[in-house]
Amino acid sequence: MEARLVQAPISLVFSQVDVSSELFEREYHQLSESEDNAINQWLKLAKARGETSETDTVLLKLIVELHNKIDALEAFLKNEEPERVSLSTQAEIDSIGFEHFNLADALLEIGKDYYGRIEMPVHPKRDVGVFFQAQSETLAKITRIHDRDEKEWNAYMTARERVLIRESKENR
Numbered sequence: 788m789e790a791r792l793v794q795a796p797i798s799l800v801f802s803q804v805d806v807s808s809e810l811f812e813r814e815y816h817q818l819s820e821s822e823d824n825a826i827n828q829w830l831k832l833a834k835a836r837g838e839t840s841e842t843d844t845v846l847l848k849l850i851v852e853l854h855n856k857i858d859a860l861e862a863f864l865k866n867e868e869p870e871r872v873s874l875s876t877q878a879e880i881d882s883i884g885f886e887h888f889n890l891a892d893a894l895l896e897i898g899k900d901y902y903g904r905i906e907m908p909v910h911p912k913r914d915v916g917v918f919f920q921a922q923s924e925t926l927a928k929i930t931r932i933h934d935r936d937e938k939e940w941n942a943y944m945t946a947r948e949r950v951l952i953r954e955s956k957e958n959r
Contacts, residue, residue, distance in 0.1 A: 790926065792882035792889055795947045799890070800874040801903030804918070811902035814872045815916035818904070819933040826854050871914075874904065883944050886929050887922070895921035900930070907936075909943055 804811060830851055833839050839847060862868070881891040895901070899921050904914045918931035932940065 790884045790887035792884045793948045793951055795883045797880040798906040799878045799880050799903050801876050801901045802874040804900040804902050810872045818914055818916040826851055885941055885944060888927055890925045893924035895924050897921050897923060
C-alpha cells in the first residue's frame with residue numbers, strides 16, 4: 788500500500804529503540820502530560836463546573852496561552868530547561884501522511900523501531916513524542932502517538948494539503 792504524503796517541513800530528533808526504551812516510554816508520557824500544568828488544570832475544572840459558559844473561549848484560550856508563555860519565559864530566565872532524553876539523530880521531515888512521514892535524507896534502517904520528538908509547527912508550538920518503524924530508509928510508519936497528538940497531526944496534515952491544493956490552483 789502506498790502512503791499518501793503531502794509536503795510539510797517539520798523537525799525531528801530520534802533514536803533507535805533499544806535498551807533505553809524505558810526512558811523513551813517515560814518521556815513519551817511526560818510530553819503528553821505537559822499541558823497539564825496548574826493553569827490548564829484550573830481551566831478544565833472551571834469548564835467542568837460550567838464557570839466558563841459565558842466566557843469567550845478563544846479569548847480564554849489566548850489568556851491561558853499567554854500565562855503559559857510567561858511561565859516559559861520565567862523558566863528561561865532562571866535557566867530551567869525541561870529534562871529530555873538525549874536522542875542521537877537530528878532530521879528534517881519533508882512530507883507527512885496520516886500514519887506516515889518521509890525524511891529528507893536516508894537515515895533509517897528498514898524494519899527497525901525508533902522513538903522521536905517531532906516539533907509541531909502549530910500554535911502553541913510543542914514537541915510530540917512518537918514511536919515509529921522504518922518502512923524504507925526514508926519512509927516511517929507511526930506506530931504510537933497519543934490521541935490528542937494524533938488529532939493535531941491529522942489536522943496539520945489536512946491543513947497542509949489544503950494549502951498545497953490552493954497553491955496549485957493559483958499557479959494554473
